[in-house]
Amino acid sequence: RAAASPASAVAPGATADGHPVALLANIGGPQDLAAALEHGAEGVGLYRTEFLFLDRAEPPGEDEQVAAYRQVLTAFPGGEVVVRVLDAGADKPLAFLPAPGTEPNPALGERGVRLLRILPDVMLGQLRALARAAEGTSATVRAMAPMVASAAEADWFAANCRAAGLASGVMIEVPAAALRAAELARVVDYFSVGTNDLAQYLFAADRQVAALTGFQDPWQPALLDLVAAAAGAGVRCGVCGEAGSDPALGCVLAGLGVSSLSMAAPALPWVRAALARHTLAQCRAAADAARAESTPKAARAAALAHLPALD
Ligand code: PEP
Numbered sequence: 001r002a003a004a005s006p007a008s009a010v011a012p013g014a015t016a017d018g019h020p021v022a023l024l025a026n027i028g029g030p031q032d033l034a035a036a037l038e039h040g041a042e043g044v045g046l047y048r049t050e051f052l053f054l055d056r057a058e059p060p061g062e063d064e065q066v067a068a069y070r071q072v073l074t075a076f077p078g079g080e081v082v083v084r085v086l087d088a089g090a091d092k093p094l095a096f097l098p099a100p101g102t103e104p105n106p107a108l109g110e111r112g113v114r115l116l117r118i119l120p121d122v123m124l125g126q127l128r129a130l131a132r133a134a135e136g137t138s139a140t141v142r143a144m145a146p147m148v149a150s151a152a153e154a155d156w157f158a159a160n161c162r163a164a165g166l167a168s169g170v171m172i173e174v175p176a177a178a179l180r181a182a183e184l185a186r187v188v189d190y191f192s193v194g195t196n197d198l199a200q201y202l203f204a205a206d207r208q209v210a211a212l213t214g215f216q217d218p219w220q221p222a223l224l225d226l227v228a229a230a231a232g233a234g235v236r237c238g239v240c241g242e243a244g245s246d247p248a249l250g251c252v253l254a255g256l257g258v259s260s261l262s263m264a265a266p267a268l269p270w271v272r273a274a275l276a277r278h279t280l281a282q283c284r285a286a287a288d289a290a291r292a293e294s295t296p297k298a299a300r301a302a303a304l305a306h307l308p309a310l311d
C-alpha cells in the first residue's frame, strides 16, 4: 500500500483570523497518497480516476475499483474526498471506448460528461464502486463530473449520483457553466473550478500549445471573474486547477469565496503558510484589487500590495 499512515495533525487550512479554507491534494491514484499525507493534505479535492483506466484493454472491474477508492478514503478519516468520474475523449483516448479519433478539435469534442452520457455504463460502474468503497469509512465522499456545460448535464449526473446514494458535484471548467453557476447550483451539491480547462476555453487557447501558455496564467482577471461567479453561486466551491498552488493566488481565491484549494501536494505547505499570515479581509481586498486590473502581471502586483507577508 502506498499510504503510510492516515492524515495526521497538521492544522487545517485557515486565514489568520480563522476563516477555514480546506487544503486538499490532487491525486491520480493510491500511489500519490504518501505525498499527499506527507504534505498535510486534509483530503483529496481531485482524484483523476482516468489513470485507473489508461493502458488497459478492458475497464477495471468493480472490485478492483472498490479497492483503489477505499485506499484513498481510509487515508483521510473524517476528511473530504472528491472523486472525478472518467474524463476521457479524443485527447485522453481509452482502448475500450469507441475511438473518437476523427474529431478535428478533440478538446471541443465528445469528451468528459458528453462521452459519459453516450456510454453511461463505465460511469455507473464507477458510482457503484464508489458507494461500496464508502461503506464503513468516515470520509465525506463526493462524486464529480468533468466538462459540464449546462444545468441539464449537471442534473443528469446528479440524478445518477442520487440513485447510487452519493453526493454530486461538477467541475466548473467550461465558461458557460461559470456564467450560469446559479442554475447549476440548484441541482448539484458543490463545484470545483478546473482553472486549466476554464482558461483554455475562456481564451480559446489550447492548453497544450506552448506558444499560448500566457493564456494559462491563472492571474488573468477574466479568469478570476469566472471563479468569482462560481464561488458566489451558493454551493461549496473549491478550486482544483493549477491556480490553487500559487500562495498569493490561493489568498486571492479565498478572498473570492472559494472554500477549498486542491493542488499537487508539494505546494500545500506554502499555500497553508500564506493563508495563515493574512486575514480574510486582506484576501478579499487582494481579490478586488486583482480583478480591477487588466493584465495578469498587474493583477498579481495589485494583489500583493494587500498581502504584506508575501510582498
Ligand atoms: C482542470 O481542467 O483545471 C482540471 C483540474 O482538470 P484536468 O487538468 O484533469 O483537465
Ligand code: MG
Residues within 6 Å of the ligand: 146, 173, 194, 196, 197
Ligand atoms: Mg479539466
